[in-house]
Amino acid sequence: TNSFGRRLKLIDVTTSTQEEMRLLAEQGAPSGSLIIAEEQTSGRGRQGRKWLSPPGKGIWMSLLLRPELPLTCAPQLTLLCAVAVCRAIRAVTGVDAGIKWPNDLLVQGRKVCGILIESVGEDELIRYCIAGIGIDVNLEPEDYPPELLAIATSLKMESGQDCNRAVLIGAVMNELEKLYELYVEQGFGPICHLWEALSITMGKEITVKTARGDIQGIAEGLDPSGALTLISKDGQRINIYSGEVQLGG
Numbered sequence: 001t002n003s004f005g006r007r008l009k010l011i012d013v014t015t016s017t018q019e020e021m022r023l024l025a026e027q028g029a030p031s032g033s034l035i036i037a038e039e040q041t042s043g044r045g046r047q048g049r050k051w052l053s054p055p056g057k058g059i060w061m062s063l064l065l066r067p068e069l070p071l072t073c074a075p076q077l078t079l080l081c082a083v084a085v086c087r088a089i090r091a092v093t094g095v096d097a098g099i100k101w102p103n104d105l106l107v108q109g110r111k112v113c114g115i116l117i118e119s120v121g122e123d124e125l126i127r128y129c130i131a132g133i134g135i136d137v138n139l140e141p142e143d144y145p146p147e148l149l150a151i152a153t154s155l156k157m158e159s160g161q162d163c164n165r166a167v168l169i170g171a172v173m174n175e176l177e178k179l180y181e182l183y184v185e186q187g188f189g190p191i192c193h194l195w196e197a198l199s200i201t202m203g204k205e206i207t208v209k210t211a212r213g214d215i216q217g218i219a220e221g222l223d224p225s226g227a228l229t230l231i232s233k234d235g236q237r238i239n240i241y242s243g244e245v246q247l248g249g
């Protein structure tokens, strides 16, 4: 088995746990290795964005996975991570987080967790994946710059209570390990259903910003590869492989 998080490196301050993990991965660290930082000075988000990572208030961590899978499975692993973190947050805090495709976790429209998966491949196979997970756990409104307050929130701000980070990390690792086993044994089907049940966009009108312009339609679900399927106004079924989803038409 994988024993996610049993090999653990705790760091006080780093630029980004993604960089730290890349070094360990290249040195041959085993699957399931985990790096957690108290603070990141250049936390990274998707699409070249920055990730606010103040000391002691959040979970800033990177997990190494070495699945023996083709590179084309990487999007499915991304979705699996979102399901695992979403389930852990709900179970530990009772906060009603939902998933925005592919792997943002939102509470009432505000982002509480972001996931960045970086895959390194060789000959069409995944050599390793680094799953970077950032959860705004105990941040207070004053920890956010004003422009972020409108779009971001923390578990503490939503629940009114401090959340024990160690407990939540443990729950995330357990969920990840459980769902990963399910995925290896039964394929993407069961994960796909769990994802759809936690999605906040299913059946709703959305706009997807893509490199080739905006696409509007009703979110229908996931296709077997993990792409987002939507039905456009003229009834066409469109698969989205990358882009930024916004609620509303």
Ligand code: BTN
Pocket: 015, 016, 017, 018, 040, 042, 043, 044, 045, 046, 047, 049, 051, 059, 060, 061, 062, 104, 113, 114, 115, 116, 132, 133, 134, 135
């Ligand atoms: C996103 O929503 O854009 C993804 C954010 C991912 C943030 C996490 S925090 C731990 C890991 N280290 C990083 O630099 N980024 C990820």
